[in-house]
Amino acid sequence: MKVSFLGAGAIGSMFAALLRKHAPELDVLVVVRGAHGQAISERGEIEIVGPWGEERVPIAWSFDPQDVAGSDIVFVTVKSQATQAALQQAQTALGDALVVSIQNGINDAQYGGFVPLERLVMGMTTTNMAVLEPGRVSMQLDGCTLFGPATGSSGTTGAQQVVELLRRIQVSGLDFAVERNVLGVRYNKLTINALGYASCLSASNFITEALAYRPWRLGVGRPIVEECRKVFSAGGIEITKIPGRSDLSRIVNLMHALNMPILGKMVQMAIKGKFERSPIVFSLYQDLKKGKPTEVDHINGQIVRLAESVGTTAPVNAEIVAMTHELEEKSGDTFFSRQDVIDRITKLTAI
Ligand SMILES: NC(=O)c1ccc[n+]([C@@H]2O[C@H](COP(=O)([O-])OP(=O)(O)OC[C@H]3O[C@@H](n4cnc5c(N)ncnc54)[C@H](OP(=O)(O)O)[C@@H]3O)[C@@H](O)[C@H]2O)c1
Structure with a gap:
């Protein structure tokens, strides 16, 4: 064979x-x-x-x-x-x-x-x-x-x-x-990547510097998840759980837990040690550092295309795509500040 x-x-x-x-x-x-x-x-x-x-x-x-x-x-x-x-x-x-x-x-x-x-x-x-x-x-x-x-x-x-x-x-x-329903698990993973890619725009550790940082979580993370869910619902995409690994429902639970006053602090401490030692590294970050073209058009860009195909829009993911292309055009190893990313997404969601 x-x-x-x-x-x-x-x-x-x-x-x-x-x-x-x-x-x-x-x-x-x-x-x-x-x-x-x-x-x-x-x-x-x-x-x-x-x-x-x-x-x-x-x-x-x-x-x-x-x-x-x-x-x-x-x-x-x-x-x-x-x-x-x-x-x-x-x-x-x-x-x-x-x-x-x-x-x-x-x-x-x-x-x-x-x-x-x-x-x-x-x-x-x-x-x-x-x-x-x-x-x-x-x-x-x-x-x-x-x-x-x-x-x-x-x-x-x-x-x-x-x-x-x-x-x-x-x-x-x-x-x-x-x-x-492999399409359902692929979209599930794609949403994690869509979130992770947004954290790469500022070279931030996905868990400790993005999700665990309240202004990023509420200003960038939550709008991405909400937009993906809106588009999946409009497109009739049934999200299926990913066995044994971080998936959309786990990340949403983590975001909820981090929002709680006392529990949030405890969760933050628990994840800090673990994810500072072994951060999750997305290929978008590595590609940007090497000055290589990224896969963003097939991750956040896919949400934008799916939205268009069912008569809706995905402006938050479209902005992540646009910001990634801005970085691709600069020489490798250039990133936005975390506040830049929060400001650009917040501007959109405030409309
Ligand atoms: N790496 C992971 O842990 C991981 C995990 C989950 C999913 N994925 C997904 O799996 C896919 C592959 O990822 P990867 O990390 O393995 O990428 P990769 O390391 O960049 O490997 C892709 C390889 O294909 C080569 N290639 C491109 N066009 C070709 C062609 N026409 N003929 C022959 N070779 C060609 C590339 O060469 P050049 O470098 O010269 O372009 C590169 O060596 C991606 O969609 C990625 O998102 C990766």
């Missing part, structure tokens, strides 16, 4: 290497590029770091997306904004492969014209992986990865096949499951 990963960065190279290690009978290929790809091609292996320690996993690699030809399953693990270009490059080689997205964003429509609905599986992962240096990836956080049908389809046969395959990876804390 041949399994390919189109776009082997943090997620793609970690899942590919783990699959190769735990199921050596599989023919696993990574389609690589850039400095990370160069390192993999020179060594013929990927170095993976995690609870298992450090390991070098030999892997088949290619710089040519056409080399996915003959695959039974092709995982698409490029950033959302690179999806169409990657599919175009691999298009004639996809054959009858099951194509599986493990990406943030609701980019099902981008697959239209490249993959028929019955061969498309959409995934959402709560894990966190990072490329530490070219050729070396780390599992920062374990978690579940859920798979289900693409928008417009209801069949779960493909998702079941993918879960069966990935369950060969025997790493404690890494779980794979089928989720019929």
